[in-house]
Amino acid sequence: MTLWSAVTPDHINPVGVAPDAMLDLELSDSTTPPVPIPTRLSEPQLTDPFWQESPTLPGSAGEHLLQSAYGTEKRARRFYDDQVLDRLNDEMKEFIGRMELAFVATSDARGECDSSLRAGPPGFVEVLDDQHVCYPEYRGNGVMASLGNISENPHVGILLVDFVTDLIGLHLNGKARIVEDADLRGIYPALPSEFDRGRTPERWVVVQVEEAYIHCRKHIPRMMPVLRERTWGTDDVKRKGGDYFSAKGMPRPWHEVSA
Numbered sequence: 001m002t003l004w005s006a007v008t009p010d011h012i013n014p015v016g017v018a019p020d021a022m023l024d025l026e027l028s029d030s031t032t033p034p035v036p037i038p039t040r041l042s043e044p045q046l047t048d049p050f051w052q053e054s055p056t057l058p059g060s061a062g063e064h065l066l067q068s069a070y071g072t073e074k075r076a077r078r079f080y081d082d083q084v085l086d087r088l089n090d091e092m093k094e095f096i097g098r099m100e101l102a103f104v105a106t107s108d109a110r111g112e113c114d115s116s117l118r119a120g121p122p123g124f125v126e127v128l129d130d131q132h133v134c135y136p137e138y139r140g141n142g143v144m145a146s147l148g149n150i151s152e153n154p155h156v157g158i159l160l161v162d163f164v165t166d167l168i169g170l171h172l173n174g175k176a177r178i179v180e181d182a183d184l185r186g187i188y189p190a191l192p193s194e195f196d197r198g199r200t201p202e203r204w205v206v207v208q209v210e211e212a213y214i215h216c217r218k219h220i221p222r223m224m225p226v227l228r229e230r231t232w233g234t235d236d237v238k239r240k241g242g243d244y245f246s247a248k249g250m251p252r253p254w255h256e257v258s259a
Contacts, residue, residue, distance in 0.1 A: 169215025
């Protein structure tokens, strides 16, 4: 069995996770029922003004409705036709191969959102083929906010931005799966096994790209990379960054004892 037989649109698992053998998360105790994930050709819940004319048009029914309401249909259609692809072309692959950070947006089955930052050496987001990329997950604070959302809802949005040279961005939207490091490495043995400071990935997020398109440079600031100093051997919490916002010790609603 190949990995991609499990991520093609006809075989999407409604909860967006890899097969049990590839998943190191216990989901059986989840109180949130799985939400069926509609395919691109399913009838939208909102009345899409462009549905009859172009059922495969990129974007959501909501954005199509607002295009109609605000009179931007022609501009939007031109952008779809000129810039939106359902796969990666060679220029996009080259761009991904030199990026050092990515912004990742996810949401749970109820639509409650989270955004996070992933970073690494150039090319830490690996291009597997024209329609699949993956990025590593390491040992962290144990919260699993992004992975938890993906386990309920596979839809993700990734934004990669070149702040240094070309001042341009690339959006990748699609469906994600959580795959253990050993399983993915068995299919792609050339994956890097070690990154900064000797970190080894515990697992990977594999994304099937459904939309890939440009983020224009108009409002992207230019930044200059500099050497940075990390203060590991200090007791100063501000310098270490662990409690930078002085949140520790403040009251939380989940600490309150009900009467």
